[in-house]
Amino acid sequence: MFFQVILTTSCNSECRYCYGEALEDMDDDSADLDVDYDLPRKINYSADQLARLCKQDPYCVLTFYGGEPLLCLEEMKQIMDKTKPQFFMLQTNGLLLDRLEPDYVNRFHTILVSVDGDEMLTDFYRGPGTFRKVIRNLRLITDNGFRGELIARMTVMENTDIYKQVKWLLENQEFPFSSVHWQLNAGFWKTDYVRRGFEKWSREDYNIGVRKLAELWVDKMENDAVVLRLYPFLGIAESLVSGEKEAFLRCGGGWINYAIQTDGQIIPCPTMWGMKAHYVGHVTAANPLKLVKEFVSEPCTDCANLKSCGGRCLYANVMKRWGAQAYDQVCDTVRNLVNAVASQMPRIDNLMKKGRINFRDFEYVRFNGCEIIP
Numbered sequence: 001m002f003f004q005v006i007l008t009t010s011c012n013s014e015c016r017y018c019y020g021e022a023l024e025d026m027d028d029d030s031a032d033l034d035v036d037y038d039l040p041r042k043i044n045y046s047a048d049q050l051a052r053l054c055k056q057d058p059y060c061v062l063t064f065y066g067g068e069p070l071l072c073l074e075e076m077k078q079i080m081d082k083t084k085p086q087f088f089m090l091q092t093n094g095l096l097l098d099r100l101e102p103d104y105v106n107r108f109h110t111i112l113v114s115v116d117g118d119e120m121l122t123d124f125y126r127g128p129g130t131f132r133k134v135i136r137n138l139r140l141i142t143d144n145g146f147r148g149e150l151i152a153r154m155t156v157m158e159n160t161d162i163y164k165q166v167k168w169l170l171e172n173q174e175f176p177f178s179s180v181h182w183q184l185n186a187g188f189w190k191t192d193y194v195r196r197g198f199e200k201w202s203r204e205d206y207n208i209g210v211r212k213l214a215e216l217w218v219d220k221m222e223n224d225a226v227v228l229r230l231y232p233f234l235g236i237a238e239s240l241v242s243g244e245k246e247a248f249l250r251c252g253g254g255w256i257n258y259a260i261q262t263d264g265q266i267i268p269c270p271t272m273w274g275m276k277a278h279y280v281g282h283v284t285a286a287n288p289l290k291l292v293k294e295f296v297s298e299p300c301t302d303c304a305n306l307k308s309c310g311g312r313c314l315y316a317n318v319m320k321r322w323g324a325q326a327y328d329q330v331c332d333t334v335r336n337l338v339n340a341v342a343s344q345m346p347r348i349d350n351l352m353k354k355g356r357i358n359f360r361d362f363e364y365v366r367f368n369g370c371e372i373i374p
């Protein structure tokens with residue numbers, strides 16, 4: 001099992017799509033839900049209690065999550081000293097990476113760091129100076145010996161030219177990334193849809209950019225025999241290459257990937273914090289191998305694309321905050337993504353037949369925080 005350990009609800013950033021939306025999104029559609037808004041700021045259970053949970057599963061993976069998890073350095077180190085998961089991972093905004101000693105940083109199997117693209121775009125979404133500070137810290141941890149996977153985790157919305165920004169992350173001279181994942185800011189808030197231009201942007205810009213990017217991805221395989229770790233493509237291509245038909249959420253939310261709130265309650269996904277109806281156990285008592293599973297409902301259960309998509313997002317499916325029409329516009333981006341990869345499969349098959357690339361190039365650690373379907 002994978003657990004995202006929410007060390008704190010606090011964050012040291014004020015990003016547009018998170019803090020900014022929280023200020024503007026005043027329409028409370030959760031009145032019918034029993035939500036605990038009073039979660040402790042930091043974890044109030046012990047590292048020993050988490051170790052007990054983890055010990056029951058030989059394949060347990062722990063990912064530190066927040067808020068910003070690096071605000072809780074002592075708690076993080078205690079957990080790293082006392083628990084013995086298969087891997088530790090970290091999802092961070094990167095601003096405080098210089099504060100954690102290399103002995104600990106170098107133990108992470110994977111670090112997902114929030115970078116939205118080049119300096120101008122990252123700072124537009126995340127605040128002035130963010131990009132420089134994060135890149136400085138990434139250089140520092142690699143100089144100090146971090147050799148795990150470093151994934152640029154982009155949040156994507158209307159100011160993003162997906163083709164240009166992903167290409168930049170891969171090819172820039174400042175800090176080229178070899179792994180990139182992106183997630184659409186879509187369906188997480190209530191009133192933002194009417195304020196934004198999602199439909200036009202996704203149709204006229206994003207979807208076209210994704211198709212161009214899929215071509216570039218395979219060009220790189222042809223020219224350099226390299227399968228770039230662009231996670232949305234990698235996950236779908238791996239399923240197509242192996243003939244596997246996904247029917248479950250590809251992020252793992254609610255069936256293999258859970259989050260642990262600061263008060264120790266276990267939930268299907270970090271975005272479902274406080275939603276009491278979805279609590280599946282407590283860190284002090286739960287058996288990780290017997291947690292209740294939760295799956296998406298309609299419209300995903302009636303969708304012809306469920307096998308390739310997996311349902312995209314449990315939270316979006318449960319809340320349906322954007323309404324049916326806009327939900328389908330997001331699904332259009334999923335169909336486009338799957339088709340973009342599928343249309344490249346003859347080229348990929350050909351390269352595999354020639355031995356230029358092979359099946360193993362598409363393998364990755366599943367549920368590592370990359371949701372695959374943005």
Ligand code: SF4
Pocket residue numbers: 299300301303304305306309310311312313330331334335
């Ligand atoms: S394409 Fe849309 S409706 Fe279909 S499974 Fe994915 S999220 Fe659900």
Ligand code: SF4
Pocket residue numbers: 249251252253269270271312313314315316371
């Ligand atoms: S895709 Fe949705 S359900 Fe999955 S981890 Fe992200 S927010 Fe949670």
